[in-house]
Amino acid sequence: MPRPPTMEDVARTAGVSRSTVSRVFHHGGERVSPDAVIAVHEAAERLGYVHNLVASGLAQRHGTQLGLLIRDATNPAYGHLHAEMNRAVEATGRTLISVTASRHDYGTAEVDGLKRLIGQRVAGLFVGTGVTAAEDLVETVSATPMMIVGRPNRHPQIESVSYDERAHGRLIAERIAEAGHRRIAVLSAPLLYSRVFDLRVRSLVERCAELGVQTVPVELLPVEKGVVRALDLAREEQLTCIVSPVDYVALDLLRAAAERGVRIPEELSTVGFDGLSDGIDLIGLATVKLPVAEVAREAVDRMGELLRRAQASPGPGPEGTPSALHSEQAPPARHTVHAGRFLPGRTLGPVPETMRP
Incomplete structure (x- = not known):
């Protein structure tokens, strides 16, 4: 050879x-x-x-590499996050290496991905996935500065910069109520599938209850069957709007509606979340646009602070014990959120005249 x-x-x-x-x-x-x-x-x-940067020891000597665990780059929200994180990291003179987990993995591949990044001797880790619990992240990563990016997090030992999904759910609920809808279907998935989806849907349902809008849950998974179930239920129960927890589901719903001859929004309205897919403006999907660039810039700035703190902190203790970065004696982790903005679209219209009281 x-x-x-x-x-x-x-x-x-x-x-x-x-x-x-x-x-x-x-x-x-x-x-x-x-x-x-x-x-x-x-x-x-x-x-x-x-x-081979690792073989040369360059990453360890200079701390120039940061790692990013990202989920399903085919999802525009993660694809945009990856691009903005890379842009923000490069602006600091560092480089970003990433590992991608499948949309259909429920945590195992994410933990393996973290271990691969640690093996690359990255100076710091960004976790931009929606599945693995923060408790598991702390257990997996003890001596490397880590930050959760773009997903809900309140863990006291892990810093985070996230989208304000609670505000996004409430915002969509308010726009639906303003359009006159009073009985709607909400596609939802288990917490294990996506913590982001879960928070969006829960906050939307809570706000709808405050506004007098009745919500009917519909099982999302598998997506191709979930959107059909939602369309069937909307017809049977005379629901006037279907909420999708993410834009790619809303697009599948629009396709299924077109195949069935259901006119959007004349007969049925629909909304989504993310606002990042190419052509959303041409389609006219009503959605919330995530503030990806703002989140990425703050996350990278904050990682710089974590790296400086790590340099001034003692390393890990005996085997199996956490480092000062993630120990109970470390300063309380900061959690900040950035709210996006509503993108009005033709898919959210008034209640059809035939269904008005």
Whole structure:
């Protein structure tokens, strides 16, 4: 079996010194001419050379790498969070590496992903998933600064910067009530599936009760069957609006409604959450847009503070005990939330005349 290419091989192929190759990979090409940078990368690609940051110990020495555990990048909310986190981290001169868990995983792959990131010797960890309980995160990560991003969290030992999903649920409820709806269907999923969905739906139902709007729960999972159940129930019970806990479910509902000849919003209204999918404005989906960029920027700023605190704190104690970062003696964790804004759309209309009292 041929040996893997080395830095010396790249230098020889590119016609530069080994120190030049090292500067390209270790220091972003600092004090290297643009032509030489291009030559080094072309040689590395031609040879199949992949620089190993962990093997070089660079991440550990300089603390330049941060890790992000993200969930289901096919979901626009997570895709946008990943992009904004990467942008905010790069602005600090660091780099971001990420591990993605499947939408249909219920926590095991997330814990494994955290362990893989820790194995990469990241200086700090961002957790941007909606499943794994904070208690499990603390148990998995003891000596690395960690922050929850974009999901509900009140754990006293883990800092968080999140979307104000409680406010979002209440906001949607108020817009539905203002449109005159008094009996609606609400698609909901188990807490294990998504803590975000659960908080959105619970706050919406609570606010609807305050406003005199009756909510009828409909099991969401599996999604393709959940939206059909909601449409059937709306027809049978004369419900005038269906609430989806996320935009991709609302889009599935719109497809199912079109196949059945149900006109939106003339016969039935619908709303979603997230407001990040391309073309939402063209579709006219009424939804709440998440403040992703604001959350990402604050999370990265706060991580800088955690890293500075970690440098001034003692390391972990005996095996199996938490570090000062997550111990009961650590300063109380801060939890901040950012509220998004309602995006009006054609899918939320007035109650059909035939269903008005």
